[in-house]
Amino acid sequence: MAYTKRLDGRKFDELRPMVAKAGNIPNADGSGYFKVGKTEAYAAVYGPRELHPRFLQNPKTGIIRCHYNMMPFSGTGTRIRPGTKRRSQEISMVMELSLSPVVDLSQFPNSVVDVFVEFPSTDAGSRCAAISAACIALADAGIRMKDMVTSVAMGQVDGAICADLTYNEEAYDAIVSDIPVAMINGSKEITLLQMDGEITKADLIKSLEAAKDACGKVHKLQQDALEARFPGAGTDKKVDAKEVSQ
Amino acid sequence: MSSEITVEHRAVVIPGQVLAQGMDYLPGEETYREGEQIRSKVLGLANVNGRVMKVTPLSGPYIPKVDDVIIAQVSDILMSGWRVQTGTPYSAMLNVRDATQRFVRKGEDLSRILEIGDYVVGKITNVTSQNLIDITMKEPGLFKINSGRVIQVAPQKVPRMIGKRGSMIGLIKRYTGCKMVVGQNGTILIDGNAEREELAQKAIRMIEEFAHQSGLTERIEDFLKSVVGEVPETAAPSGDRRPRDNRSRGSDDSSKPSKPFVQRNADTPTENTDKAVDEKGSEEKK
Known part of the structure; x- marks a missing residue:
């Protein structure tokens, strides 16, 4: 157990400082922002809207379409070439798969909800930040969802289970594993589970258990961000919501 | 097991948030039951109404409903009507016979009645499960927007x-x-x-x-x-439920002196319009 102290001095189960916001992009139908350490995600939701090309349309339900993109200057200094890459395609796909179990678009057949996530700065854990931000944005857009999805990267560095790895930890010169996890908040069902590196079965089970706690922290921030969007609500006398129309 | 409400009335709730615990409460609009719990489906304000838990959404798309009055923009001219954009993912159909009282000759240029880009105040007459929408302008208070x-x-x-x-x-x-x-x-x-x-x-x-x-x-x-x-x-300006009338080129609404008169007379021109449309339809088949 060589890794007794984390590189940035955090506790093993401690996440990097996080910030979450909602409604930060006025043009979008819904938007969210999620920052963990140096990883910053901006999510914008547009839709539901008409889906083209038509062969993608599903007459039973609306679909969700994610776009993940790192800005050219967002890495460690080498320019990230803009455009679609295998990596961003993969992450876009896993975002769709991790969000679609909670999203209910059955009211909007043949339509699409577009989720765009952009990163001005990254330092590991970007797909997790993307999912957490996208979920805030979807809720803000008023999309029906059965619950919130929260996401955290767990990992193991030289035998020690850590939460929310930085890039330096992922690149640590030992046996390392990086496990992005996304969970439905209430049921703790896993909607995303990927892994890089090596880990023992016992450690994997332990880290997934720890992920529940970590995701709870993310959820708290998501909730606060969405509530902060409507200041002054919830304080007043009973008002009939369905006011009589014209 | 005891039942309790876990949120305050009019509090902001997020999707998945537990609104009430136990079987004494009922899930209302935008909520669902999962086991013992009632949870919210959307971001909105919690509404406690007796035993029913509801959520009033604070954002979200418009869902078309029959009898809703909407303002829509003409986006295309079709064989016997117009396609109008409703602000939803779905465009609506406005048929000639629902757009004007007057007789529309076979082959007449429909852009003389409504041009692409025009706004109309219309009422939704039909919505299908796939959200195909029909709207009409043939009721009092529905008109083509000419100014404002x-x-x-x-x-x-x-x-x-x-x-x-x-x-x-x-x-x-x-x-x-x-x-x-x-x-x-x-x-x-x-x-x-x-x-x-x-x-x-x-x-x-x-x-x-x-x-x-x-x-x-x-x-x-x-x-x-x-x-x-x-x-x-x-x-208050009186009787302005129906602002300026369709005094446009194509519409003859303004010639009608009063609303009841318009309604009583509505049958005759409709039949004519029908015929015009049918003729067009048969021509199409040829």
Whole structure:
């Protein structure tokens, strides 16, 4: 157990400082922002809207379409070439798969909800930040969802289970594993589970258990961000919501 | 097991948040039951109504419903009608026979009645499971928009725009003297003197911003009062539910002296229109 102290001095189960916001992009139908350490995600939701090309349309339900993109200057200094890459395609796909179990678009057949996530700065854990931000944005857009999805990267560095790895930890010169996890908040069902590196079965089970706690922290921030969007609500006398129309 | 409500009335709730615990409470609009718990489906305000838990959404798309009055924009001209954009993912059909009372000859240029880009105030007559929408303009209070400005607000805020029994909209109309129509899809027509239109627009943006708070009507009244001064109740322009009429080239509505007369007479031109359309249809088949 060589890794007794984390590189940035955090506790093993401690996440990097996080910030979450909602409604930060006025043009979008819904938007969210999620920052963990140096990883910053901006999510914008547009839709539901008409889906083209038509062969993608599903007459039973609306679909969700994610776009993940790192800005050219967002890495460690080498320019990230803009455009679609295998990596961003993969992450876009896993975002769709991790969000679609909670999203209910059955009211909007043949339509699409577009989720765009952009990163001005990254330092590991970007797909997790993307999912957490996208979920805030979807809720803000008023999309029906059965619950919130929260996401955290767990990992193991030289035998020690850590939460929310930085890039330096992922690149640590030992046996390392990086496990992005996304969970439905209430049921703790896993909607995303990927892994890089090596880990023992016992450690994997332990880290997934720890992920529940970590995701709870993310959820708290998501909730606060969405509530902060409507200041002054919830304080007043009973008002009939369905006011009589014209 | 004891039942309890876990949120305050009118509190902001997020999707998946537990609203109540136990079987004594019932899930209402935008909520669902999972085991013992009632949870929210959307971001909104919790509403405790006796034993029923509801959530009033604070944002979200407009869902077309039959009998909703909406403001839509013509986007295409078809064989026997128009395609109009409704502010939803789905466009609506406006048939010739639902658009005008007058006889439309076979092969007549429909753009003489409604041009692409025109706005109309219409009513939804039919919505299918796949959200195919039909609208009509053949009822009192439905017309082609010839002047004024059209602005867009979040559809969830429309009830606040209108207010209880039209109190809010009546207030803005009274203070600005503008004619206004609020479409259920969140599109609003303001028609009047340009400066007053600007003022009405400002008031609407204010309502939009503070829609989730209460005491809004008083607040808007104070704002309008500070700009235009006191306006007595009776100064409300009367009978403006139906602002300026379709005095456009193609429409003959303006020639009708009164609404009942229009309605009584509606049958004859409709038949004519039908025939015109049928003829077109058969021509199509050939």
